Amino acid sequence: MKNCYSLAAVLALTLVAAGPVCAQKGKPATSADLTARVAQLAEQEKTQVIAWRRDLHEHPELGNQETRTAALVADHLRKLGLEVQTGVARTGVVALLKGGRPGPVVALRADMDGLPVTETTGLPFASKVRTDYNGQQVGVMHACGHDTHVAMLLGAAEVLVKMKKDLPGTVKFIFQPAEEGSLPGIEGGARLMVKEGVLENPKVDAVFGLHIQAQTEVGRLSYRPGGEMASSDVFSIKVKGKSAHGAYPWLAVDPVVTAAQIILGLQTIVSRQAELTEDAVVLTVGMVHGGVRNNIIPEQVELTGTIRCLNKDMQQKVWAAVRRTATGIAESAGATAEVDITNYAPITYNDPALTRRMVPSLERAAGPANVTIQKAVTGAEDFAFYQEKVPGLFVFVGGMPKGTDPATTAPHHTAGFFVDESGLTLGVRTLATLALDYLNGK
Template identity: 80%
Template sequence: MKIVYALLATTLLTSVAAAPPASNAALDARIAKLAAQEEAKVIAWRRDIHEHPELGNHETRTAGIVAAHLKSLGIEVKTGVARTGVIGILKGGKPGPVVALRADMDGLPVTESNSLPFVSKAKANYNGQEVGVMHACGHDSHVAMLMGAAEVLSQVRKDLPGTVKFIFQPAEEGSLPGEEGGAKLMVKEGALENPKVDAIFGVHIQAQTEVGKLSYRPGGEMASSDVFNIVVKGKSAHGAYPWLAVDPVVTAAQIIMGLQTIVSRQTELTSDAAVITVGMVHGGVRNNIIPEQVELTGTIRTLDKDMQQKIWAAIRRTATHIAESAGATAEVSIQNYAPVTYNNPQLTELMLPSLRTAAGADKVSMQKAVTGAEDFAYFQEKVPGLFVFVGGMSKGTDPATTAPHHTPGFMLDESGFTLGVKTLATLAADYLALKK
């Protein structure tokens, strides 16, 4: 029955959505023309930022470029929000609601393997070790596209019935342990206040989707992301005499295998997808010494709050009971990085015509939910939000041959950036017209 209801909902969503208000058709056309004129600038900004990436909470150079650009457009600017975040406020020529547009600015601790003329050679210290730094998820393009949208909207400000708030966010990829940052901190520091935001929109480039295409999903679009840590404590002994030990290595291995049955045997996967991955195993210092403890760290991805809580409980139960059966103990801690990226269904329905205006009706599609995560979700917890994927793969390319996000060979087709600019600006202008 859930499948039937989902199909009905999809049909209704498609059929009910109408065209943007007729009064905004001329403005949308002008926005499309201005966005096309911005292409060379947007590509140049993106290349510069790509060549000089910065890790989360350290985006000082990027923030400086953004702030200077916004000020040059006559936009009110606030810097230092959530450490390095930048907020711009563009007041339209008429009173009305407030809409926010968001881009993330941080790179990743990844050493780039591409041979681009603007390849990143940047280095930084991350978790106590020197690493390469790269925009391996497209945040450089997000910044450039939002800078382009700001310039477009600033040129039509007299026709905007309300206010546009531009949010350039640091640390979407997360902060170092013990360091707060990202969208959560921006919300805490008032990014959605003064003036109070009524709705927020964001886009994410997608290296496995063809340029010129947009995709979206109402409701749960991207998974929540949790980090779990399990410390297995046993008793040390010489490796030649394991009977004198309580071996945390073997116990940890049993826990790793036991965790896999939570998804495969304890979770109703016909409801929604779920993932449990152990990404780090630390323990021991020598080949013939059984250590005192082993530490496991991993990620949990869910698309439903109830399922999330059930998985948390199952991880605690599985780890502690397996450890107990071996005579060891397991200390389990779980921290939430990001909630479910939840596209407000009513807002999605309202703005679907705007997506079709920006890309063309045949270039907009509903996608399946993905188990990647986005801290844009923290904004969506406070105000209705819509998060859209923009194609960044060259036409005719097999997605299986493209480098995934977060990898050294990650690559984008820059011809897709204009659609991102147009989508952001069109969503903002149409929302203000619809809600004035």
């Protein structure tokens, strides 16, 4: 085709300098045409996407408190001429882009919240925000890259608005609060968005999301069909005994010693009861609370922790084992154990059929050599709540400088967390390409 990019040029990602792309006169745009146009527009948005990211990074907000972030997002989406709804699931923003022709509905999601972490990166735009969290003064930081997610989705919205005529259907942009959770007892995040109908009116047919990965080189995408990220369950075990003076333990039913035995017993669920050749399991006790004085045996000790599983059958077996272990050990000591287990997030499950269908789109966005299947992750993502309702695909995009040893990089959720911003343009391309290809039946 004259004055248009070749597919080889697309995969080489040398599209931007050559000028606009076009379809052959009288014929619809091909995948190569659309990919080339996406790459061109995404490159044009590069500076703006980085500026958004830096602004958001400098002004992070905790879950269900993302008022400034939501206002920035809503204001820009309105400037693009989109239908915008605010206040969804407290601070969420949802926008609709109706394409040039009728067709299906695809959703693209980004999460907006930061974490109670005091930043130590030394970046010129590092967060200096402090706030009260759970009764403590804490720093606030985008220590998991949600600032990049918002910036990449805003960039994708810019690209897709400019390609509206090539959209046979509707794109729903979901900017979600509280992916990291909120204060105890306060509902939020994807669970609440789904409950409030974010996947309806119009009904979403498929949903896509990205997560920056600070231990993967820029320019690379990774995914996993089926169970990609673990479910996240919170368990609480209240061990109740009988109080007494610490000098006379025979007068007590000691919940401290009993709780210690329960902690050790819980570890055998993973090491001796879980079939680890099938799937990974993680069980961690993160908090132990009990007692007020060194010489008083308390009446109660509370254990709190997390369970991570990659399939539902294993999850149910582990839940049963936690209850059995805690109550059995407590009974053997003459104490009681009350066990409560709450699901924070389901398994992040990439629909196999949708994943197979969209892998060529990922390869068009990044180049086939830069798209890989990854191992399962025991971290969790509440994107899973959308995937419980409609087919979904969740993809990781590289954010580590090229040539860096992953072992030397700061992990997610830590004070030194760092993202190479040159990787954000690939995220914009990927989101836009997934939406375009899905709506065009690719």
